[in-house]
Amino acid sequence: MAETVFAPCLEGMKHVRSDSGVMLAKPFLDVCKQILPVLDKFGAAMAIVKSDIGGNITRLENKYSSDPTKYEHLYTMVQEEVEKKTAKGSSSCTNGLLWLTRAMDFLVELFRNLLDHPDWTMSQACTDSYTKTLKKWHGWLASSSFTV
Secondary structure (H helix, E strand, O other), rough: OOOOOOOHHHHHHOOOEOOOEEEEEEHHHHHHOOOOHHOOOOOOHHHHHHHHHHHHHHHHHHHHHHHOOOEEEEHHHHHHHHHOHHHHHOOOOOHHHHHHHHHHHHHHHHHHHHHOOOOOOOHHHHHHHHHOOOHHHHHHOHHHHHOO
């Protein structure tokens, strides 16, 4: 089978959990970063999505880099913010991780739609994916912006 643009991501997924099943920060973020060049292939339509994903990756990488041993596990970042009561802040790592995983859910659904519905336009595939994954988390303004 020929290697696809997704091969590095799929290979990286094998390393995002520790032997005990805990999510490892660096390998997870590395896998997320590997999708960014794929989004470039979609042009301007995915620029906002790419920017959002990249910003959340950077936020989490900065936290990880501040103390790689302490923040080896993603859960540690979240746990610390919950204890400090800062997890719900818009600039928290917890919020960044939440939106990063939501964006990844959107992309998985988009790629599934593109594979399962080759007759759909990009607009149809995106709208369906958005409705199934992100729309419930966005207010009216963000939903309207996505449509544009």
